[in-house]
Amino acid sequence: MNTFREINAMLCRNAESVCDHLLPNGRVESGEFAVGSIHGEAGKSLRVTIRGDRAGLWIDHANQDDRGDLLELWSKVRGVSIREAADQACTFLGVQSQPIDYGRKSNPVEIKRPAGIVSAQSSDQVMDWLTKERRISPETISKYRIASKNGAVVLPSLGVDGSVQYIKYRSITEKKYWSERGAVACLFGWQGVSTSAREIVLCEGEMDALAWDSYGYPALSPTNGANSLDWIETEYDNLARFDRIYLSWDMDDAGQSALPKIVERLGIERCFRIDLPHKDANECLIQGVDTFAIDSAVNKAATFDPVELVSAADYADSVVELFHGQSKDVGVTMPWRYGKGVILRRGEISLMAGINGHGKSEMAGMLALQAMEQGERVLVASMEFKPQKWIMRLTRQASALQLPSEDYIRAIHDWYQGRLWAFTATGTAKADRIIEVCQYALKRYGVRYFVIDNLAKCGFAEDDYNSQKKFVDRLTDFARDHDCHVQLCVHMRKSDTEDKVAGKFDVKGTGALTDMADTVFSLWRNKPKEEDRRLSSISGEPFDESEKPDAILKCVKQRNGDEEPSFALWFEKGSHQFIESHNAKPHRYVQFMQAVAI
Numbered sequence: 284m285n286t287f288r289e290i291n292a293m294l295c296r297n298a299e300s301v302c303d304h305l306l307p308n309g310r311v312e313s314g315e316f317a318v319g320s321i322h323g324e325a326g327k328s329l330r331v332t333i334r335g336d337r338a339g340l341w342i343d344h345a346n347q348d349d350r351g352d353l354l355e356l357w358s359k360v361r362g363v364s365i366r367e368a369a370d371q372a373c374t375f376l377g378v379q380s381q382p383i384d385y386g387r388k389s390n391p392v393e394i395k396r397p398a399g400i401v402s403a404q405s406s407d408q409v410m411d412w413l414t415k416e417r418r419i420s421p422e423t424i425s426k427y428r429i430a431s432k433n434g435a436v437v438l439p440s441l442g443v444d445g446s447v448q449y450i451k452y453r454s455i456t457e458k459k460y461w462s463e464r465g466a467v468a469c470l471f472g473w474q475g476v477s478t479s480a481r482e483i484v485l486c487e488g489e490m491d492a493l494a495w496d497s498y499g500y501p502a503l504s505p506t507n508g509a510n511s512l513d514w515i516e517t518e519y520d521n522l523a524r525f526d527r528i529y530l531s532w533d534m535d536d537a538g539q540s541a542l543p544k545i546v547e548r549l550g551i552e553r554c555f556r557i558d559l560p561h562k563d564a565n566e567c568l569i570q571g572v573d574t575f576a577i578d579s580a581v582n583k584a585a586t587f588d589p590v591e592l593v594s595a596a597d598y599a600d601s602v603v604e605l606f607h608g609q610s611k612d613v614g615v616t617m618p619w620r621y622g623k624g625v626i627l628r629r630g631e632i633s634l635m636a637g638i639n640g641h642g643k644s645e646m647a648g649m650l651a652l653q654a655m656e657q658g659e660r661v662l663v664a665s666m667e668f669k670p671q672k673w674i675m676r677l678t679r680q681a682s683a684l685q686l687p688s689e690d691y692i693r694a695i696h697d698w699y700q701g702r703l704w705a706f707t708a709t710g711t712a713k714a715d716r717i718i719e720v721c722q723y724a725l726k727r728y729g730v731r732y733f734v735i736d737n738l739a740k741c742g743f744a745e746d747d748y749n750s751q752k753k754f755v756d757r758l759t760d761f762a763r764d765h766d767c768h769v770q771l772c773v774h775m776r777k778s779d780t781e782d783k784v785a786g787k788f789d790v791k792g793t794g795a796l797t798d799m800a801d802t803v804f805s806l807w808r809n810k811p812k813e814e815d816r817r818l819s820s821i822s823g824e825p826f827d828e829s830e831k832p833d834a835i836l837k838c839v840k841q842r843n844g845d846e847e848p849s850f851a852l853w854f855e856k857g858s859h860q861f862i863e864s865h866n867a868k869p870h871r872y873v874q875f876m877q878a879v880a881i
């Protein structure tokens with residue numbers, strides 16, 4: 284089944300053929316279809332746009348009220364209802380499914396008109412209450428067939444076919460409702476809605492619907508309470524004809540909780556929320572809110588955009604900040620004098636890739652110290668070593684000494700307090716648990732820099748690339764959603780030689796890992812140099828340490844940076860730090876005095 288909107292869209296895609304079919308005396312002029320009027324005589328007064336975004340829109344310049352879309356043109360030219368026009372259009376378009384049969388359905392049970400009901404007009408009391416106290420217009424009262432019985436207001440719900448579905452009564456002396464029979468799930472107000480209407484207001488109650496109509500907006504309201512959704516099923520087809528449904532619901536908790544469910548079922552793209560200056564339309568009427576204010580509220584009706592859909596324009600401040608602001612590129616910078624453009628940014632994930640034993644853990648540890656020094660709280664999930672072992676390595680780097688004293692070690696551990704946490708599972712930890720603990724550490728302790736060493740120890744089979752990919756995908760979401768950085772150590776594929784720096788295509792596993800990561804490092808240990816050194820020591824030949832670096836850290840990808848430098852580094856034997864020249868001093872991350880002072 285197709286909605287009117289869909290049928291009209293199909294007509295618009297064939298606007299010229301539709302015009303030729305409906306108005307054979309017309310002709311195409313300057314990109315528009317021109318004809319005398321909806322009666323089809325030759326002429327130029329009625330113009331239909333046949334191409335572009337506005338295709339299908341038409342206007343008769345001799346009678347500016349005559350305008351609309353192609354379905355309306357069809358209905359006017361053929362003198363049929365919109366529903367019949369839609370039926371005919373489907374046949375013309377060769378569309379098998381017929382339009383929704385909204386015009387013929389109603390609730391199956393019709394009730395008999397009870398005795399004693401008279402028109403509201405003939406009851407001074409009811410008429411006065413409606414027009415003077417509630418300020419409902421007499422036209423609306425007549426259109427909606429509002430009646431009176433024993434001094435109470437009679438609110439009949441007629442189906443789209445005019446049959447009486449339900450009758451509700453309202454006392455005029457107190458807010459009390461009763462009905463002719465038990466609650467029926469339908470909408471009140473069809474009698475006030477033209478069969479060609481393409482827009483409708485849905486509101487919470489009958490008096491509201493009458494108020495909306497008094498403002499010039501025909502409206503419907505559920506008969507059995509605003510929070511029951513049963514009416515949707517009964518009236519679903521009847522509502523299909525509306526391209527726009529304005530929801531005028533109370534802003535109280537009950538109203539707000541029902542609204543998303545209504546919108547979801549009626550179609551998010553055609554629903555709009557109206558915010559009124561008072562709690563509902565009848566209150567607006569009573570308070571004297573004029574039609575202009577109501578028109579303005581309708582014009583400003585908000586869409587129910589999914590929370591995930593945001594206009595790019597809303598990001599102006601953040602983008603200006605990225606260009607000009609102080610907080611440009613929040614993240615951890617590299618420990619060396621150059622390459623400051625490489626940043627381990629919040630919201631991103633980086634891979635530290637290397638062959639076994641090439642220093643990934645040492646490098647990730649040093650960068651974690653760098654993060655702590657720059658104020659980040661860090662969690663290390665090392666499945667390679669027992670916590671005491673990797674913390675020992677880290678402490679060596681932090682002190683810049685091969686053998687720090689006991690006091691210094693203890694002082695450094697005091698410094699770790701509130702800065703560093705360990706995920707203690709060694710061996711093969713389950714990926715889910717790692718993420719759970721990371722989430723907890725983030726929420727409970729404000730940790731924003733995470734090291735996972737390494738992917739091979741997260742509980743996946745070596746060749747289960749799909750699960751590895753899903754895990755990295757989840758880490759990527761975690762980093763982005765919580766504005767933190769995750770560094771994941773991964774292995775390089777085994778190759779014949781360890782003599783050259785591997786590229787990002789050498790990362791073990793699926794290529795998706797490097798695609799998903801924001802930054803990828805390839806860490807290479809200069810094994811040939813170590814061999815040369817060994818041979819020199821045997822032969823007694825002098826060996827120049829400065830000539831070649833001990834390691835190269837190559838940034839092979841940095842999605843959000845301009846630089847992808849290679850860092851030539853020397854491995855300082857005492858501290859196990861990577862330094863930028865053979866005679867550079869290792870950096871003391873924790874000064875002894877500073878550590879003691881904390």
Ligand SMILES: Nc1ncnc2c1ncn2[C@@H]1O[C@H](COP(=O)(O)OP(=O)(O)OP(=O)(O)O)[C@@H](O)[C@H]1O
Nearest residue numbers: 637638639640641642643644645808809833834854
């Ligand atoms: N460039 C280097 N020169 C000398 N020794 C190094 C160098 N890089 C790392 N090492 C040493 O090599 C050993 C292995 O380092 P590390 O554990 O960091 O490697 P890894 O890449 O994490 O290994 P794995 O893949 O097995 O986890 C450590 O003892 C470390 O101190």
